[in-house]
Amino acid sequence: MNATLSRSGLAFGASAYLVWGMFPLLMVALKPAGAIEITAHRAIWALVVCLIIVALMGGWARLTSVLRNRRTVLVLALAALFIGINWLLYVYATVNDQVNAAALGYYINPLITVMLGVVVLGERLRRAQLVAIGIAVVAVIVISVGLGEVPWLSLALAGSFGMYGLLKKQVGASVDAVTGMTVETMVLAPLALVGLWWIHAAGLQTFGVRGEPGLGVGHDLLLMSTGIFTAGALILFAAGARRLPLYVTGLLQYIAPTLMFILAVWHFGEPMPVSRWVGFALVWVALVVLTVDGLRSRPRKADARVQPAEPV
Numbered sequence: 001m002n003a004t005l006s007r008s009g010l011a012f013g014a015s016a017y018l019v020w021g022m023f024p025l026l027m028v029a030l031k032p033a034g035a036i037e038i039t040a041h042r043a044i045w046a047l048v049v050c051l052i053i054v055a056l057m058g059g060w061a062r063l064t065s066v067l068r069n070r071r072t073v074l075v076l077a078l079a080a081l082f083i084g085i086n087w088l089l090y091v092y093a094t095v096n097d098q099v100n101a102a103a104l105g106y107y108i109n110p111l112i113t114v115m116l117g118v119v120v121l122g123e124r125l126r127r128a129q130l131v132a133i134g135i136a137v138v139a140v141i142v143i144s145v146g147l148g149e150v151p152w153l154s155l156a157l158a159g160s161f162g163m164y165g166l167l168k169k170q171v172g173a174s175v176d177a178v179t180g181m182t183v184e185t186m187v188l189a190p191l192a193l194v195g196l197w198w199i200h201a202a203g204l205q206t207f208g209v210r211g212e213p214g215l216g217v218g219h220d221l222l223l224m225s226t227g228i229f230t231a232g233a234l235i236l237f238a239a240g241a242r243r244l245p246l247y248v249t250g251l252l253q254y255i256a257p258t259l260m261f262i263l264a265v266w267h268f269g270e271p272m273p274v275s276r277w278v279g280f281a282l283v284w285v286a287l288v289v290l291t292v293d294g295l296r297s298r299p300r301k302a303d304a305r306v307q308p309a310e311p312v
Contacts, residue, residue, distance in 0.1 A: 013240025013252045019233040021259025024102070026229065027094035028268070030222055032214060033206040035092035037199050038226065040192035041207065042087060045227020047185035053178055053231065062179050072171055073183065079167040080184035084191065086160040093153055099264035100276065104143075105157025106257035107283050110250075110290060111136045112162040120166060128293035132286040139282035146275020177238035181231065250294060254287065 030038050054063055066072055093102040111133055117123040125133070144150045171180070199205050207223050209215045241249055261280070264270045 009240045009243025010248070010252075011240075012236045013244055013249060014255060016233045016237035016240060017252050017255035018259070019229060019236070021256040022263075023090075023229070024094040024099045024260055024263050024268075026222065026226065027091055030219070030226075031095055033095075033219075033223065034199070034204060035088055035095055036195045037204070037206060038091045038095070038223065039084070039088045040195040040199075041223040042091075042226040042230055043084065043185050043188040043192040044196075045224050046181065046230040047189050047227070049227050049231035050178060050182040050185055053235070054182055057178070059176075059179060062176065063182055066175055066179055066183060072175060075167055075170050076175070076180060076183045077187045079164050079180075080187035082160050082164040082167065083184060084188045086157060086164060089153060089157050089160065093157070097268065097270060098153060099260055099268055100270050100272070101151060101153045102157060103257040103260035103264060104151060104280065104283065105154040106161070106260070107254070107280070107287065108136060108140075108154060108158040109161050109165075110253070111286060112158040113165055114290070116162050116166050126293060126297065128289055132290040132293070135282050135286035135289065139279045139286065142275055142282065143279035146273055146279070177234055177241075178231075181234055251291065 027038065033041075054060060066076075089105075090102055093099060093105075114125070114129050115133060118125055140151065140155070168180070175183075196205070196207075206215055207220055240252070244252075265272055
């Protein structure tokens, strides 16, 4: 791999995960907006940004071609529903002081992805993968016992994003990142508008509201910026994925949940009982086992690349 391209790929990829990892700061800054309103604005403004990018890059032909393929549109529509659920759960976690739950969900995700490969695609587990999943199951049990309940939010985050990645794999490289996200946000936009209508009818709207503490033009601009950060991080991620081998992109993905974990513990001051520390430690061990196994079994071709599904 060309050294210059490698450095630029690392810069692009790491920057994307840094943005995703710092997202909780933006989500919390949007209070008193709730999860539905924030997620709806994120989808709508991300669509606006994507359409602008498509126009600037002359991507209308690619977008039209994708929209004419019924199978591709159906797969992307299903993917959109799962990423929409994932966004909603993620925002719910961050605005309700459960950033740790979000971090755990994205740590578990690679293990869920392996399990989906077995269940849906009929892939065979290697011994190390089986060990990693076993350790992760123990971690979930430990956390469940400590909390007195199953960490459903973390599991739902991991599961929804795992299904999103699985569906995105079905279209593969035939749909570029920006075009794919444009179609996905086109699917989510009507649902987002319904959500905003319901919020307005219930008197819970914060966008455009004046005269109340914390609300105003600045708040509105922050809500709009969720779309800009979403699309911007996607572009950085796509640029990095094109320049990096899969195993490097796989290692970079741990930046986002690690930043979330750091923010949860040392910035937001979320409680970390012993059971949760033990559970996180076990998950980290499982990820080390999974990562080492992945590095050992990866293709030897230096230029092997793939564009994985984009996170959060």
